[in-house]
Amino acid sequence: MLSGSSLGVVAPLASAKRSSPVWHGGSLALSRPAASALLKRAEAITSSRSGPSEGLSLRTNGGGGVGGIAGRVLWPASLAVAAGASRRCRRWMCRRQPRARPTVVHAAPPGTPGADAPQVDEVDVAVVGAGPAGTLLAYLLAEKHGKSVCLIDRNAGKPWPNNYGVWQEEWDALEAKLQLGLLDCLGTQWKVTDCYFGGSWEMPAEECLRVDRAYARVDRSKLKNKLQSPRVRILEESLNIEALATNVYAGDSLRHDAKGSTLALSGDRYLRAKMVVDATGSESRITRRLPAAGEPPAPKPGFQIAYGFECLVDGSTHYALDAMTLFDYRTDHLSFDPEWEARAERDPTFMYAMPLGPASDGSGAQRIFFEETSLVARPGVSFEECKKRCFARLKHLGVDVRPGTVTEEEFCYIPMGGPLPEPGQRVVAFGGAAVMVHPSTGYQLCRMMAAASEVAGALGSALGSADFTPDAAAAAAYTAIWSPSNQAQRDFAVFGGEFLMTLDVAGLRGWFDGFFRLPEPLWAGFLAGWPSLPGNDNHESWLARITFGVQLLTRIPWQVALRLVGGIAQYTITYGIPLVRSVTPLLGEPPEYSWAAPVPAEEVGDPVAKREARAMMAAGRDAKAS
Numbered sequence: 203m204l205s206g207s208s209l210g211v212v213a214p215l216a217s218a219k220r221s222s223p224v225w226h227g228g229s230l231a232l233s234r235p236a237a238s239a240l241l242k243r244a245e246a247i248t249s250s251r252s253g254p255s256e257g258l259s260l261r262t263n264g265g266g267g268v269g270g271i272a273g274r275v276l277w278p279a280s281l282a283v284a285a286g287a288s289r290r291c292r293r294w295m296c297r298r299q300p301r302a303r304p305t306v307v308h309a310a311p312p313g314t315p316g317a318d319a320p321q322v323d324e325v326d327v328a329v330v331g332a333g334p335a336g337t338l339l340a341y342l343l344a345e346k347h348g349k350s351v352c353l354i355d356r357n358a359g360k361p362w363p364n365n366y367g368v369w370q371e372e373w374d375a376l377e378a379k380l381q382l383g384l385l386d387c388l389g390t391q392w393k394v395t396d397c398y399f400g401g402s403w404e405m406p407a408e409e410c411l412r413v414d415r416a417y418a419r420v421d422r423s424k425l426k427n428k429l430q431s432p433r434v435r436i437l438e439e440s441l442n443i444e445a446l447a448t449n450v451y452a453g454d455s456l457r458h459d460a461k462g463s464t465l466a467l468s469g470d471r472y473l474r475a476k477m478v479v480d481a482t483g484s485e486s487r488i489t490r491r492l493p494a495a496g497e498p499p500a501p502k503p504g505f506q507i508a509y510g511f512e513c514l515v516d517g518s519t520h521y522a523l524d525a526m527t528l529f530d531y532r533t534d535h536l537s538f539d540p541e542w543e544a545r546a547e548r549d550p551t552f553m554y555a556m557p558l559g560p561a562s563d564g565s566g567a568q569r570i571f572f573e574e575t576s577l578v579a580r581p582g583v584s585f586e587e588c589k590k591r592c593f594a595r596l597k598h599l600g601v602d603v604r605p606g607t608v609t610e611e612e613f614c615y616i617p618m619g620g621p622l623p624e625p626g627q628r629v630v631a632f633g634g635a636a637v638m639v640h641p642s643t644g645y646q647l648c649r650m651m652a653a654a655s656e657v658a659g660a661l662g663s664a665l666g667s668a669d670f671t672p673d674a675a676a677a678a679a680y681t682a683i684w685s686p687s688n689q690a691q692r693d694f695a696v697f698g699g700e701f702l703m704t705l706d707v708a709g710l711r712g713w714f715d716g717f718f719r720l721p722e723p724l725w726a727g728f729l730a731g732w733p734s735l736p737g738n739d740n741h742e743s744w745l746a747r748i749t750f751g752v753q754l755l756t757r758i759p760w761q762v763a764l765r766l767v768g769g770i771a772q773y774t775i776t777y778g779i780p781l782v783r784s785v786t787p788l789l790g791e792p793p794e795y796s797w798a799a800p801v802p803a804e805e806v807g808d809p810v811a812k813r814e815a816r817a818m819m820a821a822g823r824d825a826k827a828s
């Protein structure tokens with residue numbers, strides 16, 4: 203996070219090192235290796251038990267009784283038992299009552315009196331990361347599925363930093379699906395959306411394409427408040443979990459066993475959870491992203507980079523105040539410097555402008571959020587370049603930013619595309635961590651929200667089932683996110699993102715002008731790109747996608763269409779079948795996130811041959827004996 207700014211970058215967390223190697227407290231003084239040995243012993247006890255949570259949870263289910271986390275030390279129940287935790291301590295845990303509002307839990311520093319008392323707790327689901335994805339999933343699991351949930355994030359008490367814009371129709375569809383009162387969580391709304399694609403293909407630079415579709419800014423603090431549940435415990439800390447291999451994490455920060463997982467918290471504390479959700483954002487260290495076995499390597503991620511800020515504008519705003527300006531791809535503001543203009547033509551950026559209404563000081567000024575954005579590039583365009591282009595554009599357009607009024611400075615960094623989460627992982631990734639960002643637009647919020655009820659449903663029903671198996675539950679949750687059909691749709695959009703990276707500004711103007719002249723359900727569905735969002739049915743089958751592609755080809759300049767055809771060939775040579783598979787029935791479907799129960803020992807190999815051998819050996823023994 204840059205001072206005074208929001209930087210949507212999830213940095214690796216270096217600060218969460220466990221600081222105290224020695225565990226003091228009453229009769230217990232365990233070094234880390236000793237605690238680790240006890241933990242192993244405890245897990246052995248745990249896995250020998252029959253019921254899914256037997257011996258682990260000292261409270262009843264249903265989200266009420268995890269208060270023992272508050273300001274105290276967490277130990278797996280079985281570890282506390284193994285270590286001889288006092289009866290008094292365990293009774294204290296049982297007596298804790300649910301709180302009426304979210305519990306903010308601060309990690310007790312080592313050495314704090316009482317902080318070292320061994321305590322026991324377990325939740326159904328530990329959600330790591332309290333951005334929109336983690337917060338919504340935690341809410342649904344707790345409120346709609348009655349699960350006990352712990353939401354872990356050092357920043358849980360802070361406002362979400364990113365400025366979210368959404369299509370109103372998608373938001374309405376989400377409200378119809380989730381019934382959360384989401385319509386109260388929108389800030390400014392615009393009935394129409396403006397785009398400037400002029401300056402090429404004989405389109406005058408001033409030509410504005412007005413799209414008759416409403417856009418809105420999410421009021422992120424209202425949304426965050428809406429998704430707070432008194433049944434979700436909040437633990438304000440960062441976890442230092444880094445996947446080294448599939449289901450193997452550095453330094454025992456996370457361990458899986460047959461019944462669930464043990465997370466190492468700071469200060470040598472632990473949390474048991476039946477399931478772990480990784481909602482730590484696009485650059486998660488917890489979830490591995492690798493193609494499934496047999497799948498070709500995916501293209502590397504591209505990056506959306508944008509520099510934005512909110513400010514007061516005195517006088518002309520240039521952009522219509524009653525419209526959202528989604529794209530201004532003009533470059534004539536840089537014509538005074540041919541080198542600079544050439545750079546902007548080669549590595550294009552556009553202005554994204556949200557007029558937010560009159561200033562509250564009665565001066566007649568307007569509040570506007572401006573953001574100069576590189577849609578997708580690899581490597582990303584520099585923030586400095588975006589900032590310089592932004593101010594040059596505003597100056598050229600005669601827009602006067604009132605000095606000293608710049609607030610909400612945003613350094614937007616969104617990885618787009620790249621491989622999906624590797625199959626077989628026990629931790630369920632969600633949101634940015636599950637690579638749910640649209641690979642050719644950078645939109646993610648509505649996609650994640652559209653997926654949330656299915657993912658919560660998959661986890662909720664797995665956790666409620668008598669034969670709960672964490673790996674099967676994880677596979678079910680991943681299937682709810684990345685079904686083969688949804689992967690095929692994404693493969694098409696990944697190509698879209700790769701192709702957009704190859705276009706110069708003239709190509710992008712021609713492309714988007716044709717795109718927005720398609721029937722609205724077609725282009726809107728592409729931008730949504732997620733089942734249950736409006737228009738997505740126009741992209742859910744190979745036939746729908748090829749139909750969309752052909753219609754787009756007929757609307758873009760032939761030179762761009764030719765490059766598209768060349769791009770398809772080049773992409774297929776480089777990255778193999780996924781694109782062709784997404785637009786034909788020829789090559790099957792992408793692989794499923796499936797889970798198969800381990801083969802029982804007696805069924806390994808050729809059981810018939812082994813049984814025969816055993817019978818013959820027994821017969822031989824009998825013959826000798828007689």
Ligand SMILES: Cc1cc2nc3c(=O)[nH]c(=O)nc-3n(C[C@H](O)[C@H](O)[C@H](O)COP(=O)(O)OP(=O)(O)OC[C@H]3O[C@@H](n4cnc5c(N)ncnc54)[C@H](O)[C@@H]3O)c2cc1C
Binds near residue numbers: 211212333
């Ligand atoms: C500046 C910006 C603007 C965007 N605008 C839009 C938009 O307009 N529309 C849209 O649809 N999408 C937008 N996106 C894309 C996407 O919707 C966002 O990135 C979104 O915030 C992703 O949500 P998330 O909950 O998955 O992850 P994040 O919002 O990144 O939240 C991750 C959380 O995990 C926490 N965390 C990370 N590591 C750990 C750890 N080890 N332990 C505990 N906690 C941890 C972080 O503190 C953070 O709170 C934008 C992205 C950015 C960066």
